Amino acid sequence: MSFREQFEIPAKYKMWSMILMAVGLVSILIGYFLYGAGDEHQNARFWGVLLYNSVYFLLVVNAAMFFICATTLAMGGWQLSFRRVSEAISVAVIPIGIISFVILIALVLGHQHHIYHWLTPGDDKLILGKKAFLNPTFFIVWTVLTIAGWILLGARMRKISAELDERGPLTKEEGKRYVYKTTVWGSLYLVWFALTVASTVPWLWFMSIDAHWYSTMYSWYTFASSFVAGIALMTLFVIYLKNHGYLELVNQEHLHDLGKFMFAFSIFWTYLWFSQFMLIWYANIPEETVYFKHRVQGPYRGIFFLNLIINFLAPLLILMRRSSKRNYTLLVFMSVLILFGHWIDFYQMVIGSISKDHVELNLFDFGVAAGFIGLIMWSAGNALTKRSLVVKNHPFLKESIIHHT
């Protein structure tokens, strides 16, 4: 058995990635003329759309590196048959990270106080009290450090993986040393991840939009949302490559496990959603319910329930069955649905806080999202051509070959 190790980007793939990126660019331009040049509220919508789209897709592609590092620390062998796919997706953290950075900085330096009220606190005592955390300098410094940390540590992890291709088969001792080395860098990434995605960053970038409101669950909730979407994205790429005759070592067993991850983390997301919502609803303190008031009882009611239907009910009912996790078509459908569902979740987290009185979800939102999807395709596609699709010398690869779920 020989492997097709070299990925060649199909012309159609390339064309679509370009078209989608073009759609994104055009949408931003049109959006700028429609909203960006308008009054403050329209301006806030323009920037809000850029904010939630860029951060959503950034966290989603970053989840691929989280997946790599978490499975490295857990010494998981099963995922090695598609390891290079996760790596390629994580490359997209670089362009999207830079774009997000530009958008975030533009928000702060452009004094977008309709999004970040804390930029102009006036004599608001609560916001003034938070000044040590909510101030432009800290925001910029922490954003730089966060994104640079993800990019650099991720690059390091990919480099360690690439080194394998240049070497021959590893002996037992070399294998142990290799595993040790990836574990060290993987844990550094995870620690940085815990300090950013699982705590500070969602507070800073998103929660501070409602500058008075707070919820300790917020960051873990954001993490769960982006992680399950990240798994869905990886599944899509794996199935695409598989359908084009690559990834010979991947079979239904691996897809079944990816399906289990999607199922399990959809439930986990729901668990965090419920815990946050129920506790706020139950205690019924106005300072806290202010966040959900217009989402549950106001204009966002439809989106509120849509969120639950797509991200909880659909995975629960559809992915529960064993056969549906082994069915390519259903998995593709569910992956797309989950990616869309959590995009909607991010939409309501950001836009629901910026524009509380009316819901505006139109081609502008979808166009910008399309641009990021094109960018991910372009970036991950290029990354896939750079290296062998099989991590041939990885000590655990053979476990993945005979993997049986």
Add this chain to the structure above:
Amino acid sequence: MASLRYESQVREPLVTGTKTYHDVTQDIVRPIEMKPSFLWKVGFTISVLLLLFGVYSVYREVVYGIGEWNLNKTIGWGWDITNFVWWVGIGHAGTLISAILLLFRQGWRTGVNRAAEAMTIFAVMCAGQFPIFHMGRVWMAFFVLPYPNTRGPLWVNFSSPLLWDVFAISTYFTVSLLFWYSGLLPDIATVRDRAREKWRKHMYGVLSFGWTGSTKHWQRHEALSLVLAGLSTPLVLSVHTIVSFDFATSVIPGWHTTIFPPYFVAGAIFSGFAMVQTLLIITRKVLNLEDYITMEHIEVMNKVIVLTGSIVGVAYITELFISWYGQNVYEMAAFQNRWDLSTPYGWSYWLMMGCNVLAPQFFWFRKLRRNLLFTFFMSIIVNVGMWFERFVIIVTSVYRDYIPSSWSTYYAPTIWEVGFYLGTFGLFFTCFFLFAKYFPVIAIAEIKHILKKNGESFKENMVEEERATPEKFAHEHAH
């Protein structure tokens, strides 16, 4: 050929030495067939004495009332609920090991799952005592059961998390017991088949439910395990989630915070693994089971401890940060009552931080993860820390009420409060000693299941597969 039993040579074996199937049976069943050792008798006696002291302490409380404890006007929950949460938390490792790690196909669970599941059951038994006796009029305990009754329209309060606790924990206990016992069946049958004495044959015969080891039995057994694992997985999360609701649904500053559910679950697993380490480090030594509960097992569990300890750490710091970020004076005051060392209970907060967040960070180092003495020491530290976590959450959040006139006097437990706690240790260890004497502490059948893949001597036969190129290997073995 999907049935190839191969794993990378880079992984440490899970059964060391040159063991055959027969050796496995022999090694694990031997302690059951021998007379109890002197050490066992000493340990058992101490446990029973502790249990008796506990029974007397509870007797005082039942006869003279809650006044036997030092609970006071703002501290309505003290040691009792602290102990309750602590014991429930400990149980979680067993369920995680038996259910979630089964779904994750972690081979190392086979060495530790049986003892961990037993620990779960005993820990939940201990936990249950506290809310029951805290009722004061314990003979009314059946009031928590919702049934059409003769007390008029008097029903339990369905919107109270305390009632959800009743359901959650009784479900948890039932499923854990079923899981543990159905796993025991093949092993009990093994003990039965080896028995020489008549009474032993009879006793284990009854307990094994007529297990014959036929294919059909195995098939159903495996299916049942998976179903129970599927049921137990949400239970691992739900039980401590609901315990956290006991606090978080309230509007008490320090209790009402949305991160409580997942953070309680992480903390529960953290303390549970520490207790598994405490028990197994002793058990493997006393029963000579070092080949089955290897350093690899100890190390992996230490990894879980550093992971969950760090998750708990992120949660502590999140809580502390948000109490400031929220700029709510009551929240800030509640947290100052914790971190400020000049407050009466400030010391307990830092003890908790030291034991649960800082101390486990030593386990980033492989040498320390594989050091038995250090691991044992750490397992105690973590359990002390986790006890103080609950103490901090409960006592420091309620001892200063909204008006200083109702700030309580310093709360310290009476001897009977401590005695009740010690008594549950007695109960726990009495049960564990009996278990270790009469049941196989390691799942024999499951060890045999992984032996040819993870056993040291069998792994050595895999050298050829290890050397094969991925292409050749895939050609021969991929399915």
